[in-house]
Amino acid sequence: MAAKPIASPIPVAMYPTLSVFTLAIGLVITAIFFIYEATSSRKNRSLAKELATAVVASVFLGFGSLFLLLASGVYV
Amino acid sequence: MRMAAKCPLLIIINGLRVKESPMLSQPFKLRKVFLLHVNSPADDPSSVGIYFFRIAISLDEMGARIWIFSVVVAVFLSLSGFSSAQDLQIVNAERRIDVSSHIVKAFLTLKVENIGKSPVAEMLLAFPPTQIKNLAMVQALAITGKKKKKTYLPLDVKPTELSGPPNDAGHFSISFASPLGPGETVTLEVLYILTHSLEPFPMEIAQSESQLVYYRDSAVILSPYHIKQQTTFFKTPSTRVESFTSVEPANRAGKEIKYGPYEDRAPYSYTPVIVHFENNSPFAVVEELVREIEISHWGSLQITENYKLTHGGARHKGVFSRVDYQSKRSISGASSFIGLLAVLPPRVNSVYYRDEIGNISTSHLRTGFRKSELEFEPRYPLFGGWRATFIIGYRVPLEDYLFEASDGRRYLNFTFGCPLVETVVNKLTVKVVLPEGSKDPSAVLPFTVNQDLQVKYSYLDIVGRTVVVLQKDNVVPTHNVPFQVYYTFKPIYMLAEPFMLVSAFFFVFVASLAYVHIDLNIAKK
Numbered sequence: 001m002a003a004k005p006i007a008s009p010i011p012v013a014m015y016p017t018l019s020v021f022t023l024a025i026g027l028v029i030t031a032i033f034f035i036y037e038a039t040s041s042r043k044n045r046s047l048a049k050e051l052a053t054a055v056v057a058s059v060f061l062g063f064g065s066l067f068l069l070l071a072s073g074v075y076v
Numbered sequence: 077m078r079m080a081a082k083c084p085l086l087i088i089i090n091g092l093r094v095k096e097s098p099m100l101s102q103p104f105k106l107r108k109v110f111l112l113h114v115n116s117p118a119d120d121p122s123s124v125g126i127y128f129f130r131i132a133i134s135l136d137e138m139g140a141r142i143w144i145f146s147v148v149v150a151v152f153l154s155l156s157g158f159s160s161a162q163d164l165q166i167v168n169a170e171r172r173i174d175v176s177s178h179i180v181k182a183f184l185t186l187k188v189e190n191i192g193k194s195p196v197a198e199m200l201l202a203f204p205p206t207q208i209k210n211l212a213m214v215q216a217l218a219i220t221g222k223k224k225k226k227t228y229l230p231l232d233v234k235p236t237e238l239s240g241p242p243n244d245a246g247h248f249s250i251s252f253a254s255p256l257g258p259g260e261t262v263t264l265e266v267l268y269i270l271t272h273s274l275e276p277f278p279m280e281i282a283q284s285e286s287q288l289v290y291y292r293d294s295a296v297i298l299s300p301y302h303i304k305q306q307t308t309f310f311k312t313p314s315t316r317v318e319s320f321t322s323v324e325p326a327n328r329a330g331k332e333i334k335y336g337p338y339e340d341r342a343p344y345s346y347t348p349v350i351v352h353f354e355n356n357s358p359f360a361v362v363e364e365l366v367r368e369i370e371i372s373h374w375g376s377l378q379i380t381e382n383y384k385l386t387h388g389g390a391r392h393k394g395v396f397s398r399v400d401y402q403s404k405r406s407i408s409g410a411s412s413f414i415g416l417l418a419v420l421p422p423r424v425n426s427v428y429y430r431d432e433i434g435n436i437s438t439s440h441l442r443t444g445f446r447k448s449e450l451e452f453e454p455r456y457p458l459f460g461g462w463r464a465t466f467i468i469g470y471r472v473p474l475e476d477y478l479f480e481a482s483d484g485r486r487y488l489n490f491t492f493g494c495p496l497v498e499t500v501v502n503k504l505t506v507k508v509v510l511p512e513g514s515k516d517p518s519a520v521l522p523f524t525v526n527q528d529l530q531v532k533y534s535y536l537d538i539v540g541r542t543v544v545v546l547q548k549d550n551v552v553p554t555h556n557v558p559f560q561v562y563y564t565f566k567p568i569y570m571l572a573e574p575f576m577l578v579s580a581f582f583f584v585f586v587a588s589l590a591y592v593h594i595d596l597n598i599a600k601k
Contacts, residue, residue, distance in 0.1 A: 006486060007475040009570070033585065037592050042202035045593075054585035062578030067599035071428065072111075073471075076535040076573050 012070075020065030026060030033057055131334070163192025164199055167261060168301060169306040175291050175351070176313035177498055178359040178388065179212075179552055180273045184266040184297070188256070195255035199264075200236070203299045204346065207270060208246035212500075212552040213523075214268045215251045229253055231264070245298060245344070260460075269552050271500045274355060276390035279399040281460065283397060287390045287411035288318055289355045295335040295347045296321040302343055307336030312353045321349035358413035358500040359460075361388035363461040369490060370509040370534070373570055377477055377488075381495070382471040387412065388500070392459035402455065418495040420448040424470045431455075431466040468495075485516075485562045492521065492546070493556035501551040508544045508561045512537055513569030517544045532584075533600045536573045 010018065033053040069076055083101055168187040173180060190196050203211060216231040236249040256262055274289040282288060310320075310333040317328060326335045326349075333351060363384045370378045389411050400408040420427070422445055429439045429452050439452035454464035476491050488508060494501045509532055510517055519527055528545040542562050 003476040003489075004480045006373075006478045006480055008373065009567070012375040012473070034588075037588070050589055054582060054589065058578050058581035058585055060580045065577050066497075066574045068499060070374050072218050075370075075374055075376045075378060075471075 015067050019064055019071050022060050022067060023064030026057055026062075026064050029053060029060060030058040032043040081128075089418075090126040092182060155343065163190060163194070163196050164256075164301050165189050165191050166301050166303040167305070169297050169299075169303050171297055171306070171308045172311065173291075173293065173308065174311045175274065175353070175355065176311060176353070177357045178271075178274050178361075179498065180270040180291070182270070184264075184268070186264045187261055188264060188301075189261040190256045190258050193258050194256045196252070198249045198251045200300045201233075201250065201266065202245045202300050202344065203248070204267075204294070204298055205244040206272070206292070210270045210272050210550070211246075212269045212271050212550045213554050214248050214266065215554075216267075217265045218253055219263045219265055228265070247300070269554060271550055271552060272361075272388070275360075276460070277352065279390055280393040280419065281390045281411070282394045283392065283400060283459070284408050286316075286354050287359075287412075287460075288352060289389075291351045291353070293349060295321070295326065295349045296338055296341050296345050298344060298346050301344050303341045304339065305404065306338050306341065307334065309334050310351055312351070312355075313357055316354040318352040318354075319352040320353075323347050323349060327496055345449050355389075356411045358498070359387055359389035359411070360413065360416065360458075360496065361386050362494060362496065362499055362501040363463075364503045364505075365494055365501050366505045366507065367494075368507045368509060369488070371478065371511055372474070373511050373565070373567075375474050377470070377472045377474055377490075379472070380467065382467050383465065383496075385416075385458070385464045385466070387458040387460050387462050388458045391461040394579055396459065405526050409457060409459060412457045412459045413451050416452055416454075416499075417497050418450040418452065418468065419497060420450055420470055421472050421476065422446045422447055423476060424472055427468070427470040429466065429468050431464075436466065448450060481562065485564050487560045487562045489558050489560050491556050492525075492548075492559045493551055493553065495556075497553060499553070504548050504551045506546040508546075509534070510542045510544065510561075511564050511565065511569075512539060512540055512572065514540050514563040514565045517542055517561060517563045519544055519546055519559065519561045521546070522557055523555070536576055538572070538576075 033050070036050065036053065066076070153317065153406070166186050167189050168185075170185045171182060173182045190201060201214070214233045216233050218226040218231055219228060232251045233248050234251075236247050250264065250266070252262065259522060274291055277290045291310075293308075295308060297303060297308065312331050312333065315330055317333065320326070320328065323335060325337075326333065327461055328334070335349070363386055364382075365384070366382045368380045370380075372378070392412075397408070401412075422443070424441075424443060427441050427450060429436050429450070434454060436452070438455075439450060442449045442451075450468070452468075454466065456462075456464070458464060478486060478488055481487055490508075492506060494504065507530070508517075508519070517529065519525075526547040528547070530543040530545055531540040532543050533540050542563075546559075548555070
């Protein structure tokens with residue numbers, strides 16, 4: 001009988017490293033988002049840019065918090 | 077007149093009053109009709125018969141008065157048996173019963189011969205009704221070859237109901253590997269395990285006393301077949317045996333009591349014996365154990381076990397003196413136990429041992445390549461009747477236990493049963509929590525359990541996780557065999573969890589965007 005073991009798609013040993021990096025990138029992009037909000041005036045704002053930054057930041061932050069949960073032992 | 081019928085035990089007492097007659101010496105009073113019917117597992121209506129006759133012939137009519145009344149029909153054990161049962165005969169039977177621990181293990185070596193004319197495909201094992209409810213496991217092996225080259229072949233053993241069984245004996249049927257031809261013999265080895273069969277006597281002991289127990293069994297093996305020669309050996313844990321029922325020839329040598337050899341015993345013969353001996357082995361009984369195995373596809377299996385442990389031996393009476401217990405450990409509390417051993421999987425991590433108060437630090441974990449051992453102690457020693465409740469939890473890597481079957485389904489291969497050694501579990505519940513998005517769960521086990529499905533809400537769950545609940549009573553360490561739980565899972569569902577987190581962060585960004593864009597000025601610039 002083919003008994004192929006199933007493992008996690010990402011090696012478990014890499015969870016802490018991945019969480020640090022994805023969270024760092026996510027926080028940097030969040031910073032870019034809020035700096036853009038603060039420095040631009042109402043006329044110069046571009047909704048497309050804002051939304052794009054928000055999407056990318058939330059993706060990185062989302063995965064970063066998932067890897068942080070997994071690295072700390074809460075296997076969701 | 078007596079009528080013997082093939083049916084369960086029936087006793088009828090009947091009397092009648094007849095009219096007076098000059099030849100009659102004494103009148104007979106009408107008495108109540110009693111019907112004592114012993115419950116049989118399978119009621120066969122055709123075999124239940126009540127027969128009583130009364131024939132009264134008037135003296136005047138025939139010149140003689142014959143009274144036939146008060147038919148006491150006592151129907152006894154049906155020795156006529158069943159046609160298939162008499163095809164087999166046990167030539168030699170040897171039974172070794174090991175009562176050194178509170179789990180009684182009995183090894184039966186039977187040499188069975190077919191004395192009928194047609195091949196027989198299965199044979200029956202009988203157990204007395206008191207043993208049937210304590211029977212935890214029955215296994216049978218067929219032995220072929222001699223001495224050094226023995227091969228063992230496991231055989232199917234199934235509980236069977238027999239129509240009109242005598243004396244409420246329970247039966248198991250063993251299917252032979254190949255039907256036994258006429259005149260052929262086969263050697264079988266049967267292992268059966270009994271729990272809660274050692275009865276402490278005296279039932280209450282003080283701290284400094286040793287524990288003595290009764291074991292009740294039969295000197296002669298209960299069997300539906302004729303046994304030509306048989307011997308029974310009892311192995312006790314120590315040389316102190318208070319008494320044992322003597323059924324000639326019976327003798328005791330050291331730790332072994334030998335009953336036999338007995339020749340030519342009829343089917344279903346039973347001679348009860350009681351052995352009263354000292355047994356100070358730890359009577360560790362887990363009243364209830366709930367094991368929860370949570371599968372996470374992100375890489376681990378988390379197992380949480382909730383124990384309710386008791387000491388199932390003679391109850392403790394009097395005071396507990398800690399001074400005596402610690403200074404004279406060999407005499408004081410001989411039957412109590414403090415240390416327990418749990419055998420855990422090899423690559424185990426994050427093991428915790430706690431109870432409702434908090435962490436219990438009296439434990440040692442030794443990890444190894446084939447298994448890990450956790451030696452732990454409850455907060456206090458356990459004497460007869462005392463209880464301890466605790467939780468043991470640990471984590472194992474997923475790839476050791478989760479596999480993909482050839483048809484695409486995933487399955488978990490894990491051990492059923494309690495990790496504690498030499499412990500009986502009265503009620504075991506194993507819950508396998510499957511990840512969200514799993515469908516079609518099914519469990520495959522080598523023995524019967526009660527299966528159920530539940531839903532559990534855990535971290536980042538929307539619809540809840542399916543839980544396969546397996547429940548079994550009277551579990552012994554030989555039940556620690558692997559079992560499988562199959563389910564289907566599409567890997568794309570794993571993204572549901574990060575998607576939830578991503579959308580939560582995105583909502584925060586959109587809210588801040590909305591805040592920045594909304595213009596709450598009253599006056600237009």
